[in-house]
Amino acid sequence: DQQVKQNSPSLSVQEGRISILNCDYTNSMFDYFLWYKKYPAEGPTFLISISSIKDKNEDGRFTVFLNKSAKHLSLHIVPSQPGDSAVYFCAASEKSSGDKLTFGTGTRLAVRP
Amino acid sequence: AAGVIQSPRHLIKEKRETATLKCYPIPRHDTVYWYQQGPGQDPQFLISFYEKMQSDKGSIPDRFSAQQFSDYHSELNMSSLELGDSALYFCASSFSPSENNEQFFGPGTRLTVL
Numbered sequence: 001d002q003q004v005k006q007n008s009p010s011l012s013v014q015e016g017r018i019s020i021l022n023c024d025y026t027n028s029m030f031d032y033f034l035w036y037k038k039y040p041a042e043g044p045t046f047l048i049s050i051s052s053i054k055d056k057n058e059d060g061r062f063t064v065f066l067n068k069s070a071k072h073l074s075l076h077i078v079p080s081q082p083g084d085s086a087v088y089f090c091a092a093s094e095k096s097s098g099d100k101l102t103f104g105t106g107t108r109l110a111v112r113p
Numbered sequence: 114a115a116g117v118i119q120s121p122r123h124l125i126k127e128k129r130e131t132a133t134l135k136c137y138p139i140p141r142h143d144t145v146y147w148y149q150q151g152p153g154q155d156p157q158f159l160i161s162f163y164e165k166m167q168s169d170k171g172s173i174p175d176r177f178s179a180q181q182f183s184d185y186h187s188e189l190n191m192s193s194l195e196l197g198d199s200a201l202y203f204c205a206s207s208f209s210p211s212e213n214n215e216q217f218f219g220p221g222t223r224l225t226v227l
Contacts, residue, residue, distance in 0.1 A: 041221075043205075043218035043220045046217055049212070049214070099161070100146065101205075106155060
């Protein structure tokens with residue numbers, strides 16, 4: 001039962017353009033949503049997070065949008081840079097379940113120079 | 114800034130052997146989480162500790178045990194290793210309360226069971 005889904009396994013974007021990574025979830029009890037970036041043979045690196053009471057959070061080139069009614073969130077990266085090429089994981093947690101993270105399956109982003 | 118430290122980074126064991134993975138959280142972080150990532154899979158939660166007490170348990174086999182020590186470092190002990198235990202094992206730490214439950218991950222330990 002995959003509670004957090006990233007339906008696009010890969011995405012290719014031109015440098016300087018916008019990258020949009022999508023994530024859907026099924027558990028309406030999730031309180032927090034987070035995005036992580038992962039390079040091979042390294043641990044996930046925290047990028048940005050959002051609480052379920054908000055619909056947008058912005059940090060530099062990264063913006064996360066949350067649509068609770070659609071159980072959907074997205075990560076926007078503007079402008080995309082070649083160094084952004086990595087696997088991006090969406091994750092969610094529920095306070096009443098001990099704050100463990102439930103991860104999506106990941107989207108591999110390739111930013112072309 | 115100090116990050117989460119995991120040791121060893123790589124470990125090769127034979128079936129039925131035991132393994133111990135160590136995690137040193139970011140200073141002043143009081144919560145440690147362990148995750149397992151199999152090949153081509155997303156990380157799966159195993160177990161977590163808050164202030165040296167087990168706080169939550171996920172899909173962790175009975176052959177595995179873990180604890181958090183007085184200096185907040187944690188160890189994951191794995192016995193009777195099976196081929197299917199080959200995976201990346203990540204430790205993450207956080208400070209409670211955190212704004213949006215941000216967890217910071219270590220570089221992982223790659224365990225290979227032969």
